[in-house]
Amino acid sequence: MSIVSPIGNGIKSVNRWFSRLPYVQNTVCSKFQDPKANSAWIAGLGVASIVLKDGFGCYLYVKQSLNNKEIPEDKRKFVAALDLANGGLMILLQVLMTYTISKKVFQEKMFNKMFGKLFNRQSSKSVQAIMESRDHLRGKVKGNQEFHKAFADYKNSAIAALGTLTTLIAATTVGKRILTPFIATPLADKTKEWMCRNDKPAQIHKDTKNTYDTHTPASEKVKEQVCANKLNIVK
Amino acid sequence: MKVENVKLGINNSNPVKQQRAYKYSFTGTIPNKAANLNMKEEIKTFMPPIIKGMKKVSDNMGEVQNILINAIGTGLVAPIFIKWNPLSKTDEDTRTYSAWRQPVSAVLAIVTQVGVTIPFNRMIDRLANNGYYDENYNKTLFQDKSYIEKIIKHQYPYATKNQISQMVKQKMTAQQDNLIRMIKEDKIVMNKDNGQTFEMSEKNYRKLQEDVIDSKLADANAELKKCNEITIPKKIQRAEYYRNNTQEAREIFQKLSDKLNGTSAPSEVRKEVKNLKKLHKNKDPELISIFNEILERRGNNTKDLKTAIKAKLDGILRDIDFYTTEHTLTSKEEVVEFVKNWETEKRINPINSEINVLNKMKEMVTKKESMSNIENYLDSVIEQDKGHRLAKFKFSKEISKLLQDRIKNNLKAHKQLTGLRVSLLILPLSCWLLNWTYPKFMDAVFPNLSNKKHPNEIKDLVNKANKQTEVKS
Numbered sequence: 104m105s106i107v108s109p110i111g112n113g114i115k116s117v118n119r120w121f122s123r124l125p126y127v128q129n130t131v132c133s134k135f136q137d138p139k140a141n142s143a144w145i146a147g148l149g150v151a152s153i154v155l156k157d158g159f160g161c162y163l164y165v166k167q168s169l170n171n172k173e174i175p176e177d178k179r180k181f182v183a184a185l186d187l188a189n190g191g192l193m194i195l196l197q198v199l200m201t202y203t204i205s206k207k208v209f210q211e212k213m214f215n216k217m218f219g220k221l222f223n224r225q226s227s228k229s230v231q232a233i234m235e236s237r238d239h240l241r242g243k244v245k246g247n248q249e250f251h252k253a254f255a256d257y258k259n260s261a262i263a264a265l266g267t268l269t270t271l272i273a274a275t276t277v278g279k280r281i282l283t284p285f286i287a288t289p290l291a292d293k294t295k296e297w298m299c300r301n302d303k304p305a306q307i308h309k310d311t312k313n314t315y316d317t318h319t320p321a322s323e324k325v326k327e328q329v330c331a332n333k334l335n336i337v338k
Numbered sequence: 339m340k341v342e343n344v345k346l347g348i349n350n351s352n353p354v355k356q357q358r359a360y361k362y363s364f365t366g367t368i369p370n371k372a373a374n375l376n377m378k379e380e381i382k383t384f385m386p387p388i389i390k391g392m393k394k395v396s397d398n399m400g401e402v403q404n405i406l407i408n409a410i411g412t413g414l415v416a417p418i419f420i421k422w423n424p425l426s427k428t429d430e431d432t433r434t435y436s437a438w439r440q441p442v443s444a445v446l447a448i449v450t451q452v453g454v455t456i457p458f459n460r461m462i463d464r465l466a467n468n469g470y471y472d473e474n475y476n477k478t479l480f481q482d483k484s485y486i487e488k489i490i491k492h493q494y495p496y497a498t499k500n501q502i503s504q505m506v507k508q509k510m511t512a513q514q515d516n517l518i519r520m521i522k523e524d525k526i527v528m529n530k531d532n533g534q535t536f537e538m539s540e541k542n543y544r545k546l547q548e549d550v551i552d553s554k555l556a557d558a559n560a561e562l563k564k565c566n567e568i569t570i571p572k573k574i575q576r577a578e579y580y581r582n583n584t585q586e587a588r589e590i591f592q593k594l595s596d597k598l599n600g601t602s603a604p605s606e607v608r609k610e611v612k613n614l615k616k617l618h619k620n621k622d623p624e625l626i627s628i629f630n631e632i633l634e635r636r637g638n639n640t641k642d643l644k645t646a647i648k649a650k651l652d653g654i655l656r657d658i659d660f661y662t663t664e665h666t667l668t669s670k671e672e673v674v675e676f677v678k679n680w681e682t683e684k685r686i687n688p689i690n691s692e693i694n695v696l697n698k699m700k701e702m703v704t705k706k707e708s709m710s711n712i713e714n715y716l717d718s719v720i721e722q723d724k725g726h727r728l729a730k731f732k733f734s735k736e737i738s739k740l741l742q743d744r745i746k747n748n749l750k751a752h753k754q755l756t757g758l759r760v761s762l763l764i765l766p767l768s769c770w771l772l773n774w775t776y777p778k779f780m781d782a783v784f785p786n787l788s789n790k791k792h793p794n795e796i797k798d799l800v801n802k803a804n805k806q807t808e809v810k811s
Contacts, residue, residue: 115465118458121759122475122752132474135751136744138396149404152758156765163769173777178432185420185436221386225634225650230384232649233642240380248557248727249377256378261389264396271404276411280440284419289426 139259142266143205149267150201150274154194157279161190184294188287196278204273210266217265222258230254386638400750401757402459405451413444435780435787442776450768451761458760459753466749469529473538474748478529479517480738486510514738521734524709526741546744547703547712550736555696558727562689565681574677577661578670579624584662587625590614591658594632595651604644608633628654692727695719699733709734 121127131148134141168174168183203209220226234244244250382390395403417437426433465471467485469478483506490497490505497505520526526538580587594614598607615629635650637643667673695716702712713733720729780787 115461115470118462118465118756119471121755122471127752127755128474128748131751131755132748135747138747145399148754149399149401152401152404152754152761153408155758156762159762159765160769163766164772167769167773171773171777173781178435181428181432182436182439218389218392220634220636221389223634225631226636228649229635229637229642229646230381232646233384233637234380235649236645240375243375247377247730249375249730250381252557253377253381257381257385257389257393260393260396264392264399267399268395268407271407272411275408276415279408280411280416281419284416285423285425289423292427 138263142210142263143207143270145263146205146267146270147201149271150197153271153275153279154197157190157193157197161186161194165190180299181292184292185287188290188294189283192287192290193279193283196282197274200273200278201270205266205270210262210269213269214262214265218261222254222261227251227254384638384642400459401455401754401761402452404757405447405455405761409444409448412447413441416440431787435784438780438784438787439772439776442779443772446768446771446775450764450771454760454764455757458756462749462753462756465531466745469531473528473536473542475745475752476528477745477749479520479526480510480513480742483510517738517741518734521737522709522713544703544706546737546740547709547733548700550733550740551696551700551703553740554731554736555693555700558689558692558696562686562693565685565689569685570677570681573681574674575624576628576657577667577673577677579622580658580661581667581673583622583625584658588655588658590625591628591651591654595648595655598644598648598651602640602644604637604640604647607647688727691723695726695728 134144134148138145164186165183168179168186171179174182231244231250234240234250235242385393417440420437420440421430421433423433463482464485466475466477467481469476486506486509487502490502490509494502494505517526524543526543527535528538529535594607594610597610598604601607611629611632615626615633618625618629632647632650635643635646637646661667661673665676667676699712699716702715716728716731716733720726723729
């Protein structure tokens with residue numbers, strides 16, 4: 104018997120067991136039944152998923168960066184420090200951004216500003232008039248409750264999508280990738296100092312010594328060196 | 339049962355007699371599009387592209403999309419803020435070195451996490467379609483088009499594309515009819531992947547019935563509230579304006595209507611309305627409000643915009659005639675009374691009747707009366723009043739729709755949680771891959787940043803060292 108079948112059956116059983124959990128059935132599934140009303144909760148679940156992964160990832164990255172012999176030793180602690188500062192800050196800022204952006208008042212204002220015109224009374228009347236002008240729909244749209252239901256469905260979808268997208272973008276792009284590095288990079292300097300507080304001065308091999316300065320890019324230096332060598336040959 | 343059948347969840351054995359009654363046949367007909375108007379599909383053509391896009395995002399949002407949004411931020415935005423960070427005192431090369439880690443990490447996150455989440459999502463769909471899950475995630479009564487297609491392709495390997503598409507449509511219709519028949523008999527029987535069947539719990543079934551009625555009641559109550567609080571006061575205000583400014587209103591809007599009829603560019607009329615708005619800015623605010631309503635009319639193209647504005651102008655001219663010529667109203671009190679009576683007769687009474695019928699139906703559901711009794715009651719109401727607001731309301735069809743939506747949403751939630759678990763499990767591999775790939779990528783692409791000497795430089799250094807040794811010796 105192949106080993107794939109028991110593994111597959113095991114995965115399926117675990118998955119079904121998870122689907123039967125009371126929290127999944129009573130809370131998570133019920134929130135997904137009304138995406139418009141629960142857009143903040145659903146977006147929060149998305150961010151929670153990312154935050155959980157970030158927390159676990161941060162631990163793994165720091166541990167692995169510190170032990171990664173392939174990263175130059177003089178840069179290893181900075182990379183690890185950056186990971187640690189990044190991890191802590193990104194979790195904090197993502198949670199903060201989610202709580203701010205996903206607020207109902209904020210979402211409603213943003214939606215009305217961006218898409219309000221497309222869902223007001225005149226817009227609905229416009230769509231009705233345009234649909235009524237088509238031969239196969241003549242006499243079937245005005246006064247039809249199905250129209251209002253379908254129109255509202257588009258509005259609800261737009262509200263849910265905007266809520267989820269803005270929350271995720273605010274958390275994962277603005278909070279995590281703009282604000283975090285901005286604060287984390289200088290914080291990493293401090294973290295690195297803290298991590299190196301008991302270290303002896305690093306023995307840097309002359310061949311891998313960091314000779315670069317912040318004023319002249321490395322590529323320029325190489326070019327200068329090549330020019331100087333050529334001049335020496337000419338002389 | 340054949341191995342292929344087990345894999346596809348095809349259940350040929352059907353030992354339970356009772357199940358036969360609910361088995362669909364291939365004799366179903368394809369519904370006539372004109373007869374069964376699908377408003378959601380029809381309205382789609384007329385929605386602005388951005389809204390169609392938003393709906394697509396909303397329908398497809400899940401763990402994969404979360405990972406992608408996160409990866410875009412990681413790969414494209416983060417490096418900029420690491421490399422060009424004025425607050426950092428670390429040298430530029432080290433910052434550039436660290437910044438390049440982000441795009442590498444983003445690509446690896448997509449490859450590993452999405453690469454694992456998608457097969458899991460497909461597995462969940464397959465299991466839901468073949469009846470592996472309980473009733474909250476069981477799609478055996480309304481299987482996905484792609485799943486049915488796969489089964490038919492397997493059962494009829496020599497069928498043409500057209501034949502397969504026809505059979506898929508027939509089977510989907512048959513499944514829908516079968517589900518409605520079950521609902522009418524108060525017995526929803528779902529299939530299991532092992533060939534057995536089970537009946538949906540009474541509690542969940544009654545909850546579905548109640549939720550359909552509650553949703554309809556909520557809509558009716560909202561409409562009633564809107565009618566009393568917004569529509570009637572607004573109509574009174576508008577009628578009063580037309581009564582006091584009949585001549586002016588008729589002249590302005592007739593002129594606009596004539597102009598619109600004589601042009602193919604509705605933008606000219608919009609321009610004219612904007613000018614009129616400026617010209618009449620100190621007059622009755624109701625007139626400005628009408629101008630704004632015309633300006634709010636929209637269409638995805640010139641022809642549609644013209645249709646939308648024309649409908650508005652025609653409506654205005656009709657209302658002017660209605661409130662001033664057809665019905666002679668001499669005072670504000672008369673206007674108020676007339677509008678209230680008219681709206682009560684035309685709108686409020688039908689909504690109240692709808693609410694009463696729905697409440698009666700809810701009572702019947704609470705008393706656990708049979709579906710046929712409830713539908714018979716609804717039919718008797720419609721028989722007496724053909725134009726009743728519930729004339730087109732098919733209770734069993736609405737229950738079927740809600741059941742399908744509910745299971746679809748449950749599966750969405752299940753997929754999102756599964757995606758989270760799976761991507762958490764795969765994370766150590768992602769991290770290991772990043773630490774393995776990142777230095778190698780930097781050595782290969784940016785050797786200067788990684789302090790890795792080029793092979794030629796190393797060769798030169800070795801030669802130089804050898805020469806020095808030779809000289810010394």
